[in-house]
Amino acid sequence: MQPIHAPFPATRLRRTRSSSAIRDLVQEHRVSAADMIWPVFICEGHGVEQPVPSMPGVLRRSVDKVAEAASEAYDLGIPAICLFPYTPDEGRTADAAEAWNPDNLSNRATRAIKAACPEMLVMTDVALDPYSDTGQDGYVVDGEIVNDETVAALVKQAVSQAEAGADIIGPSDMMDHRIGAIRDALEAGGHRNVMILSYAAKYASAFYGPFRDAVGASGALKGDKKTYQMNPGNSDEALRLVARDLSEGADMVMVKPGMPYLDICRRVKDQFGVPTFAYQVSGEYAMIMAAAQNGWIDEERAMVESLLAFKRAGCDGVLSYFAPALARLTGGA
Numbered sequence: 001m002q003p004i005h006a007p008f009p010a011t012r013l014r015r016t017r018s019s020s021a022i023r024d025l026v027q028e029h030r031v032s033a034a035d036m037i038w039p040v041f042i043c044e045g046h047g048v049e050q051p052v053p054s055m056p057g058v059l060r061r062s063v064d065k066v067a068e069a070a071s072e073a074y075d076l077g078i079p080a081i082c083l084f085p086y087t088p089d090e091g092r093t094a095d096a097a098e099a100w101n102p103d104n105l106s107n108r109a110t111r112a113i114k115a116a117c118p119e120m121l122v123m124t125d126v127a128l129d130p131y132s133d134t135g136q137d138g139y140v141v142d143g144e145i146v147n148d149e150t151v152a153a154l155v156k157q158a159v160s161q162a163e164a165g166a167d168i169i170g171p172s173d174m175m176d177h178r179i180g181a182i183r184d185a186l187e188a189g190g191h192r193n194v195m196i197l198s199y200a201a202k203y204a205s206a207f208y209g210p211f212r213d214a215v216g217a218s219g220a221l222k223g224d225k226k227t228y229q230m231n232p233g234n235s236d237e238a239l240r241l242v243a244r245d246l247s248e249g250a251d252m253v254m255v256k257p258g259m260p261y262l263d264i265c266r267r268v269k270d271q272f273g274v275p276t277f278a279y280q281v282s283g284e285y286a287m288i289m290a291a292a293q294n295g296w297i298d299e300e301r302a303m304v305e306s307l308l309a310f311k312r313a314g315c316d317g318v319l320s321y322f323a324p325a326l327a328r329l330t331g332g333a
């Protein structure tokens with residue numbers, strides 16, 4: 001795009017910045033509750049709301065409390081919530097069988113949210129890390145994260161989530177061919193309208209640290225995730241992953257983390273034109289909150305500015321722990 005540009009003073013670009021009214025009128029991008037998917041942490045118990053120390057303002061909630069919070073969030077204009085279970089070490093096994101238990105924490109929370117607020121879209125996480133004794137997203141055999149055996153387990157996990165009432169399945173594991181395998185199983189099981197939001201371009205990132213505390217995975221994790229999550233030095237590879245996942249039946253795609261990867265968001269949106277999301281992950285949230293709590297930046301302004309960046313980069317929506325705070329600030333959809 002080449003803007004027509006008359007020489008000064010015919011053109012004074014400050015004219016359209018000269019009052020709040022004109023600034024609002026010419027604003028290109030906006031972010032509101034309607035753009036948000038809210039990630040929440042669930043724990044066992046009743047009436048539990050437990051702060052996550054490395055994520056100020058974020059709680060682990062028991063199923064009853066998560067259902068309550070989901071209804072409140074929907075009333076604030078947030079259309080979707082994404083569930084992450086906290087599993088204590090004793091709940092983790094070599095076969096990760098809890099992942100497809102119809103009564104596991106995630107599936108109980110899905111049913112409770114759907115009962116309390118049927119309109120709220122429930123997104124669930126497909127990966128073995130909350131349930132594996134290694135903290136890895138896949139099975140480990142002789143030190144290798146084995147792909148195909150893991151995919152078979154992920155399919156069982158995804159089907160159990162769909163049966164519990166999940167609207168959006170979010171495979172975050174980065175195994176090859178899991179989207180195709182899950183899509184086939186959903187079709188075969190009659191779950192034709194269950195959507196898949198693929199964590200298509202998920203990087204092996206230092207910014208997941210606080211999340212691993214929140215779900216109890218920090219102590220469990222052995223090694224790193226570099227043989228399946230992406231190398232932060234790559235971007236063409238992200239486009240190949242998105243193309244592959246779309247060809248296997250993903251309805252929507254995600255780039256993760258968010259702020260360090262806005263170039264990837266833009267390339268994905270430009271190249272594919274599909275519903276594109278970014279995950280502003282735990283470490284990004286923690287950085288902003290830590291600086292704000294030290295009085296070094298303004299929390300509200302930094303929050304809005306960081307979320308607006310995703311819209312400008314071409315994202316249709318954002319997964320962010322700031323969702324309720326943004327919704328309260330902007331007054332809903």
Ligand SMILES: NCc1[nH]cc(CCC(=O)O)c1CC(=O)O
Nearest residue numbers: 127129172207208211281282283
């Ligand atoms: N399947 C794991 C998973 N799903 C979402 C996150 C991170 C989210 C965040 O940091 O907010 C992770 C962490 C990881 O890959 O180790």
